[in-house]
Amino acid sequence: MPAFDFLKYCRVCTDRCCTGDILVTGEERARIVERTGKDQFEPDGHGLFTIRARGQCPYLASDGLCSVHDIRPEVCRMYPYWPDVDDGQVKIPWDQTCPAAAHLPLEMRKDLEERARALVAKLGIESYARWYNTD
Ligand code: SF4
Ligand code: SF4
Numbered sequence: 001m002p003a004f005d006f007l008k009y010c011r012v013c014t015d016r017c018c019t020g021d022i023l024v025t026g027e028e029r030a031r032i033v034e035r036t037g038k039d040q041f042e043p044d045g046h047g048l049f050t051i052r053a054r055g056q057c058p059y060l061a062s063d064g065l066c067s068v069h070d071i072r073p074e075v076c077r078m079y080p081y082w083p084d085v086d087d088g089q090v091k092i093p094w095d096q097t098c099p100a101a102a103h104l105p106l107e108m109r110k111d112l113e114e115r116a117r118a119l120v121a122k123l124g125i126e127s128y129a130r131w132y133n134t135d
Pocket of ligand 1: 006098
């Protein structure tokens with residue numbers, strides 16, 4: 001499968017996605033803090049963390065790219081897909097405002113959806129739902 005050039009879209013994107021509440025696991029947080037020395041994570045009290053990216057994520061560099069790209073959280077790797085949990089059911093919607101989303105090859109869509117399902121399975125649906133449904 002030829003590599004999909006995500007950055008082709010990101011470089012000219014006006015709908016930047018590195019904002020909002022970003023889920024971070026304990027392992028991901030430890031790796032990012034060790035690398036950057038910056039602890040920008042809010043604990044949920046149950047082992048998960050949140051980057052409260054009001055405006056933009058503190059790990060977004062001035063060139064518009066992720067400064068921790070190789071160790072970025074799993075939710076960043078699966079974007080524009082994410083797990084939605086409602087009434088105990090997991091759905092994997094995708095963000096239609098992302099200019100790259102509509103161009104993703106089928107195999108990549110499947111892979112990103114699978115990542116999203118795998119994350120919920122790894123964390124446990126209750127744990128994920130608690131994080132997801134907390135303001
Ligand atoms: S919204 Fe899509 S195209 Fe824009 S920066 Fe995010 S991933 Fe790239
Ligand atoms: S960690 Fe990187 S990819 Fe994830 S929201 Fe922050 S800047 Fe974006």
